[in-house]
Amino acid sequence: MSKAKKEIFRIGAGTLVLIIAVAVSFPSYLNLAFFLAAYFIIGGDVLWRAIRNILHGQVFDENFLMSIATIGAFFVGEYPEAVSVMLFYQVGEMFQDYAVNRSRKSISSLMDIRPDYANVKRNGELVTVDPEEVAINEIIVVKAGEKIPLDGKVIEGHSLVDTSALTGESVPREINVSSEVLSGCINLNGLLTIQVAKEFGESTVSKILDLVENASNKKAKRENFITRFARYYTPVVVIVAVILAVVPPLLVPGATFSDWIYRALTFLVVSCPCALVISIPLGFFGGIGGASKLGILIKGGNYLEALAATELVVFDKTGTLTKGTFKVTEINPVGISDTELLELTAHAESYSNHPISQSLKNAFESEIDNSRITDVEEIPGHGVKAVVDGKTVYAGNSKLMEKVGAVYSHNKTVGTVVHVTVNGVYAGYIVISDEIKEDSVSAIAKLKACGIHKTVMLTGDAKDVGEAVAETLGLDEVYTELLPVDKVEKVEKLLAEKSPKGNLAFAGDGINDAPVLSRADIGIAMGGLGSDAAIEAADVVIMNDEPSKIATAIAISKKTLRIVNQNIVFALGVKAIVLAMGAFGISNLWEAVFADVGVSVIAILNSARALRVDNTFK
Amino acid sequence: MKKNYRLNDLGCANCASKMEREISKLEGINSVTVNFMMQKLTIDAVDESFDDIMTSVQKIIKKIEPDCTIKM
Numbered sequence: 001m002s003k004a005k006k007e008i009f010r011i012g013a014g015t016l017v018l019i020i021a022v023a024v025s026f027p028s029y030l031n032l033a034f035f036l037a038a039y040f041i042i043g044g045d046v047l048w049r050a051i052r053n054i055l056h057g058q059v060f061d062e063n064f065l066m067s068i069a070t071i072g073a074f075f076v077g078e079y080p081e082a083v084s085v086m087l088f089y090q091v092g093e094m095f096q097d098y099a100v101n102r103s104r105k106s107i108s109s110l111m112d113i114r115p116d117y118a119n120v121k122r123n124g125e126l127v128t129v130d131p132e133e134v135a136i137n138e139i140i141v142v143k144a145g146e147k148i149p150l151d152g153k154v155i156e157g158h159s160l161v162d163t164s165a166l167t168g169e170s171v172p173r174e175i176n177v178s179s180e181v182l183s184g185c186i187n188l189n190g191l192l193t194i195q196v197a198k199e200f201g202e203s204t205v206s207k208i209l210d211l212v213e214n215a216s217n218k219k220a221k222r223e224n225f226i227t228r229f230a231r232y233y234t235p236v237v238v239i240v241a242v243i244l245a246v247v248p249p250l251l252v253p254g255a256t257f258s259d260w261i262y263r264a265l266t267f268l269v270v271s272c273p274c275a276l277v278i279s280i281p282l283g284f285f286g287g288i289g290g291a292s293k294l295g296i297l298i299k300g301g302n303y304l305e306a307l308a309a310t311e312l313v314v315f316d317k318t319g320t321l322t323k324g325t326f327k328v329t330e331i332n333p334v335g336i337s338d339t340e341l342l343e344l345t346a347h348a349e350s351y352s353n354h355p356i357s358q359s360l361k362n363a364f365e366s367e368i369d370n371s372r373i374t375d376v377e378e379i380p381g382h383g384v385k386a387v388v389d390g391k392t393v394y395a396g397n398s399k400l401m402e403k404v405g406a407v408y409s410h411n412k413t414v415g416t417v418v419h420v421t422v423n424g425v426y427a428g429y430i431v432i433s434d435e436i437k438e439d440s441v442s443a444i445a446k447l448k449a450c451g452i453h454k455t456v457m458l459t460g461d462a463k464d465v466g467e468a469v470a471e472t473l474g475l476d477e478v479y480t481e482l483l484p485v486d487k488v489e490k491v492e493k494l495l496a497e498k499s500p501k502g503n504l505a506f507a508g509d510g511i512n513d514a515p516v517l518s519r520a521d522i523g524i525a526m527g528g529l530g531s532d533a534a535i536e537a538a539d540v541v542i543m544n545d546e547p548s549k550i551a552t553a554i555a556i557s558k559k560t561l562r563i564v565n566q567n568i569v570f571a572l573g574v575k576a577i578v579l580a581m582g583a584f585g586i587s588n589l590w591e592a593v594f595a596d597v598g599v600s601v602i603a604i605l606n607s608a609r610a611l612r613v614d615n616t617f618k
Numbered sequence: 619m620k621k622n623y624r625l626n627d628l629g630c631a632n633c634a635s636k637m638e639r640e641i642s643k644l645e646g647i648n649s650v651t652v653n654f655m656m657q658k659l660t661i662d663a664v665d666e667s668f669d670d671i672m673t674s675v676q677k678i679i680k681k682i683e684p685d686c687t688i689k690m
Contacts, residue, residue, distance in 0.1 A: 049684075056681045062630065097629075104655060217651040217660060227635050278631040278654070285655045 004094070011090055014042035018083050035079040043070065043086035060234045062272045069268040073589060076258040076265075085269065085589045092597025096278070099604040103282055106611055107289050113165040113184040113205055115149035121193075131183075131200040142192045147184065151203045152194040154179045159190030166208065167544040168295030184208065207535060208543075211297050215288045216281060218300025222564055226280045230273035237579070241267035244583060259585065266582030269592035275571040279603035280564055286610030287560030294613055295543035296553045303539040306522050307557035311502030312494055313452055313550060316487075316516075317459035317469060319509030320526050321443075321547055322434040326355050328363035329415060330431035341428050345420050348386040348393040351376045356416060359432050379403075383418070394421045401426070415465065433465070436472060439548040444473050446551035450558075453502075456494060458487050458516075487516050495519075507542075507550055524550060560610045567603040574599050620662040624689040625679070628657050633683045640678045646671050659688060 021034035040047070043066070050063040058064075066089050073082035118131045121139040131149040134140060139155070142148050148161065160172040163185045172188055175181055181194060184205035200206055219227075245264035248255045284301035291298050298304045318324045333341040346364035349357035350373065361368060375387040382403060383396015394404050401408040401419045406426045408419050415433025419426070437443075444455055456477040459466045466480035479490050495504050506513075506520035509527055514537040517523030525538035527545035535541050542549045578595040581587035628634060634654040641650045641661070648662040663671045672690075679686055 052684055056684070058682060062632070100655075104657075107655065213653075213656055213658070214660070216653055216655060230632060230635065231639075272632070274630070274632055277635060281631070282655060 004097075007090075007094060011042055011087065011094075014038050014083075015087060017041060018080070018087065021083075022080055032079065035074075035083055039070070039074075039083045039086060042083065042090055043067075046086065046090070060238060060271075062274065065234075065238070065268045065271055069265045069589070069592075072261055072265045072268075076262050078262070078589075081589050085593050088590065088593040089269075089597055092593065092601060095601045096274075096597060096604060099601055099608070100278065100282075103286070103604065103608045103611065106608070107285065113147070114209060115147040115183060115205065118149035119143070119146075131203075134196055134200065136196055136199060138196050140194050140196055142187045142194060144187055144189050144191065147186055148181050148192070148194070150183050150194075150196045150200055151198040152181060152196045154181060154192055155195050156193035157191050159192050160188040162186040162188055163544075166204065166295065168293060168549075169544050207532075208292070208297065211299060211535070211541075212288060212292050215298060215300050216285045218302050219281075220284055220301035220305035222305065222561075222568070223281055223284060223301055226273075226276045226568070230277050233273050234271050237267055237271035241265075241271070262589075263582050263585050266587055266589055266592040267579060269589060270575050270578050270582070270595045272596055274596070275600035275603045276568065278600065279567045279571070279607040282604060283560055283564040283567065283607040283610045286563075286607055287556055290611050290613035291553060291556045294549070294552060294556075296549050296556070297535075297541040297543065298553065299539050299541070303522055304557050304560060306503050307505070307540070307554050308561045309501060309503045310505045310522065310554055311453045311498050312456065312504045313447055313454075314456045314458060314491060314494060314504060314506045314516075314520065315475075315547070316506075316508035316513055317457055317461060317466060318434060319545075320507055321440045321457065321473060322436050322469065323545075324434060324509070326359045326416075326432050327435050328359055328430055329433045329435070331428075332410070332430070333428035334426055336422070336427050341420060342430065344388050344391070344393050344422060344427070345395050345418060345430055347373050347388045348376075348384055348395045348420075349418075351386075352378065352384060356418065356432055360418075360430070391423050395419070436469060437545065437547060439546050440473055443547035443551060444475060446548055447554070448474075450551055450554055452554075453498075456490075458482055458490055460484075484512055484515070487513065488519055491516050491519050495521075505540075505550070507547065509545075513537075524553075556613060563606055563610050567606055570606075571599050571603055619665045619668055620660070621668075623659040623661070625652070625657045625659050626687045626689055627685045628652075628654060628683065629685065630683065633686075636682050637679055640682065641675055644671055644674055644678075 017034060017038035021031060021038060026034065046063045047067050050067040053061045053064060066086065070082045070086045073085065115131050117128050118134050119126050119128055119141045120134050121141065126141060134150055140150065140152070154175055154177055156177060158176045161175050161181065162172050164170055166182060166184050175192065183203040241264040244267060245261045248260050249257045284304055287304050288298050288301070315321050331338045331342055342364055346360040347368060349360050350368045372389050373386055377385045379385060379396065379400060382400035383394065385394050394400060395418055397417070398408065398419065404421060406421045408426050410417050410429050415431050417429050417431055419429045421427060447455055454476045457466065457470050457475050458479050460482050461480060463480045466478050470478035482490065491504070491506060498504055503521035505522040505524055506516050507524040507526055508517060509525065514533065517525065517537045522540060523538040524540045524542060525535065526542050526547065540553060574595050578587050578591055582592060631654045634652040638650055638652040641647060646664040646667050650662070651660045653660070661675065676688055679688055
């Protein structure tokens with residue numbers, strides 16, 4: 001029989017004895033014997049723990065207080081109440097344990113991303129081992145439906161992998177030979193052969209688990225408040241109870257000891273701060289766990305709490321709001337077709353390994369035929385000259401156009417413009433620029449909707465590029481052409497602008513902006529997958545590269561704080577009311593037990609809501 | 619040195635914070651957290667006397683919650 005079942009059985013038996021004692025009219029001494037029997041069956045363990053703890057010098061502990069309260073009730077002659085209060089207390093504790101266990105289970109199911117085994121190739125054979133036993137550069141095989149146990153590089157096979165456990169992203173990612181794969185992802189269909197790049201302890205899945213498990217070690221202000229409160233609350237209530245039991249009967253004429261001792265007993269029952277001590281940390285833990293399910297790692301309760309007070313969000317541009325990869329965004333031919341212009345330019349630039357020529361090649365899509373190109377000549381600071389299919393092509397910036405005497409023009413654009421002449425005639429231009437991420441616009445809109453006062457972008461990029469991006473996204477302020485040092489300075493200035501209680505969050509991609517990340521109230525690193533530096537430097541890590549997750553994190557923070565505040569107000573409120581009623585002799589021990597364990601159970605169930613992050617957050 | 623331990627049968631949240639308070643008073647402790655939800659003890663203490671500290675930690679845990687055991 002399990003521990004919990006035994007407990008239920010024992011309490012059931014005690015309850016039966018209690019019912020007999022109440023229902024049957026025995027002679028008074030036998031009556032008391034029945035009540036005492038029921039009392040010891042139900043609450044024997046509480047009494048035993050109380051005695052043991054006193055021997056250890058632990059007074060004011062829950063068991064002790066309940067024992068005193070119920071023994072006191074016996075002394076003032078309230079037998080049925082003494083036993084029932086103990087019964088209620090035990091049942092309440094059982095519910096409380098159940099609720100805590102359930103929350104624990106749902107938390108551990110959130111963290112059920114730990115791979116149990118790895119299929120490793122050793123001496124030509126496939127053996128199944130613990131992921132911890134696999135060394136770097138060993139070859140592992142992951143079958144369809146299995147978790148990828150360690151970070152590595154695919155050397156054979158292609159497949160779709162489900163990264164949702166890490167990123168919260170539900171669309172599977174396509175994986176081919178030489179793709180990097182991360183532990184914790186699930187291989188959906190193909191067979192993957194992977195060369196291990198990191199030991200288990202250093203792999204992504206271990207890092208994430210470590211981070212989430214340790215997040216509750218960094219406590220929020222509200223948690224610290226409750227801890228401090230709990231330290232003083234119990235002794236104060238107990239002292240008041242003693243005064244209540246002794247002083248009025250001695251001073252007030254007509255006041256009886258039995259009445260005032262009874263009132264004091266209600267105090268003792270309410271004096272445990274358990275409802276708060278359990279439910280508040282549970283709320284924060286739930287919020288952190290829920291966020292991690294959506295691919296947002298929050299490194300502590302304090303940061304989760306701070307997020308709700310975000311007033312200002314400062315973004316880095318490249319890699320945060322934009323993809324950081326360059327792409328052909330505009331083709332404006334003059335006198336020839338789009339494809340012709342692109343084809344000629346891509347060929348002319350094909351010998352360069354500049355990012356621009358790379359993006360031209362990507363846009364062209366077909367193979368570059370080297371035999372079509374002759375006489376390539378790079379003109380530093382200007383561009384390139386080449387003969388393609390017998391035509392002389394110049395491709396480069398406006399300086400090059402002036403040099404060759406071409407008449408050119410272009411619209412106001414963001415990004416790098418490549419002008420082209422063919423056989424001395426201007427043939428138009430191609431614009432290459434950094435792409436704005438798909439969800440950047442909605443990210444800014446969502447932040448505004450959730451009450452952020454100001455959004456700011458800092459970038460090292462050119463003025464017209466930065467300002468155009470800021471305008472497209474609807475940012476409030478933009479500062480361009482900044483060096484890394486200037487970024488820190490700007491953030492300092494913005495920190496001085498905000499209200500004392502508000503927070504400034506800085507979101508960057510974790511590269512080069514570690515000083516700013518640590519200077520901000522909340523440092524948010526984007527695209528944390530695989531980047532150790534980002535995980536290290538930031539307070540919040542967004543696992544995929546969606547800036548809209550910042551608004552999600554703030555929403556989770558607000559929801560968590562709402563739950564935590566509800567619990568604080570509810571638990572303290574009920575206790576205060578019952579204490580006041582107890583002092584005036586209106587409330588009885590039943591209500592006091594409710595104010596203790598009943599409130600606890602309700603507060604725990606309420607906190608468990610913090611774990612649930614449903615679709616509204618996505 | 620920083621180490622994690624599992625606590626078995628840590629039944630009471632208030633006791634967890636009491637343990638944390640008592641342990642943090644020990645000589646040589648840099649930081650300590652008793653995580654009630656995860657049933658985990660995280661200790662950061664000076665290397666030289668780590669074993670002695672752990673003996674005292676066990677005593678404190680026994681004193682506050684006699685049923686609770688630390689899994690070494």
